[in-house]
Amino acid sequence: MDSSVYVFVEDLRGEGVERVLDRISAYGVRGVTIGAVHHAARDITPHGLSKLTIRRDGAHFPPPPDLFSGRRLKPTAGHQDALDGLREACTRRGLTLHGWTVFLRNATIGAAHPDVTVRDCFGDRGSPSDLCPAHPDVREYAVALARAVARLGVDSVVAESLHFRPLKPERSFVPLGPMDTYLFGLCFCDYCMRRATDLGVDAAVAREECARIVGGVLDGDTPAQGEVTRAALTAYAGPDVVAYARARSETVTTLVSEVASAVAAEGSKLVFIDSTGGVKGYRDGLPSPGLAAHDAWQLGVDLVALGDLVPAFGVLAYARDAARVADDVGAYLRSVGKDREVRAVLRPGHPDSDSADRLVAKARGAKAAGAMAVDFYAYGLVPHPVLDRIPATLAEAL
Template sequence: MKASAFLYPWDVVGDPDAARRIADLGVQQVTLASAYHSTRALTPRHPRHRIVTAEHASVLYPVDEAHWAGHELRPYAAGAWAPGDAYGEAAAALAEAGLEVHSWVVLAHNSRLGAERPDTSVVNAYGDRYPWAPCIARPAVAAYLVALAAEAAVRPGSAGTELESCGWYGLAHLHAHDKIGGVGLDEAAQYLMSLCFCEVCGAGYAELGVSPEALAAAVRDALRPVWAGSVAGAAEGVPSGVAAIEKLLGAELAAVTLAWRGEVARTLQESAVAAVRSAGGPGFQVLLHADPVPYHTGANAGVDPAHILGVADGVVLPCTGGAASRMLPAFAAHAAGASVLAANFTVVSGMGGAPGSLARDAALAQSLGATELRLYHGGLASTVDLATVSSALPR
């Protein structure tokens, strides 16, 4: 199977050995970040630094001012962590080493946007804003994300793209000094805490026949026992999935939220893919980081497998820790001959990955329908982890 390693431009720029080191792993492709959220990243082999702090979400290339003319929202430029055309410089070095380069574009995940423009953020049933989570139902946000997808995906030297966070973001979020784990939230409670009640979403609920005020009150009532510690989890006989949401919120209200959010997400996904295809031209590959449960939120956006495989060229699926058996069959059932089902495995031991089991995991993924591999992350992994990966990949 074709394999691709994720990288940041700062893993390559300033390190003359980086591109050849990645090529020597045995991968054929690199998935290189062109638009990324804030992060603090380790660079264990770079000759000039060990820690890179990307202070805010940004594009990692110079923006085209004409492309953004008339847009209410626009991307932020990177700081010292990715000056100039960091993406272009890294892509050129990787291509020279014989690697195919695809862009890696993070969309609906932007804490700086939420801090500077609070009106763009998801608002929960208690009125709390999630500054890391742009509300994709808001017209200005959707227009921004589609324009960002088109520009950040189709960078010079890129043969395709992978769109991350192309859908709803919710409560779950890696956050500095996080203190929200005091009450365990099961999947249904996480869903209720991820519902948005901004005025646009409120109008959407109203169009479906439900008062947004009444819906928010119902969410708060449903969650009251949760805050007292009564989440049942996955015990025998306890409903899961949509049934669990319906048990908390009631079938009618649950259906309204699922319908509204599903339609908004599908519209964004269709628009983003269409914009990228228009900018990229024939043969430009478009994949989405995805989850087969449509109401899931986050980097791997929830999608309807049958729908998304009719829109994009394929999906990238998180398969670490046994997740392959949940992720892959749901998409394999709807895949056409050319559909890409990329199984994404964390290969950084310090981040919960298991590079030593990559060969076995890849074989299982292939038996479940995977057509390609993704390795997260070529820049973050230790030298020992990379050596283990290299020995597992076929030559």
């Protein structure tokens, strides 16, 4: 069974490529998933040179001029030499190398080009970090970025944020319910509206309904409670809004198809990560009841359609319960097809795994449900004693 450890370039810069890879090799995993393109973050890094690491938006390699010359959107420059020699160092140890790529989450690009970011039902730009997958310039950027990472000689391009993202306000003293938050997070930019209209959706009515409902709650109306389901959303917001939400899947599916084809043309393959599992369980490892595969539509992800286009999928199995991990993996496989490679991404420590036994149980559950690989997230974010659970997990569970 395949396996890898997610690694940030700051880990390599702080500890050195050889030291990090020697430690990872000793865990018995088969590969490294390196953060070739990442978003800005502020992370506690327990064994890094800095215990608080400030990450900036960046592509950690020189962008090929033939891919980005003349394009409006270009990768934000990161640590351009961070990956030098990494491919060769992995080969010497028999490790595969995967290029973890964050596509449409980039506040630097969004701040420089606000028109390529999502726009809510009130006409406001929701967040500079959320690039809209319907915008033509964003789509060209994503395809070129995928080609650039594939050219690094990676065995796969691991795609994160290649879909719409949910609304995540830093502060809200208004008790928005889950459905209100979802409606507030829908993008109504010109390109999203046009694509929905082309599919027969009355996009203007959908926007008006979202503005009416969310505006009412902001003015003091009682927010709706309960899980976001298509049936509940239809009853709450009406069929035009649900049809608009469904239309987003065409935007994502066609973009992912273009990216997968571009990666394949460069001799690599795409591993698509749907962030729904992270949305549900990131904070505490206690995801809401609906399985991630069943709720992926909320981000515009049509797993059934992508199953015909993408060879491999990463499942963010951010849950404390081994049975939930197995259920999530099984639901993905039923959606994308039993012949597709599904990789379960596990967090080996807090908040998901309070012991080595729990991590082993979750890895066993993922394997029993049909996962072909288990990946561990992430090297620089957890203490060494937690990382030391990986060898026993691989030996006992896989």
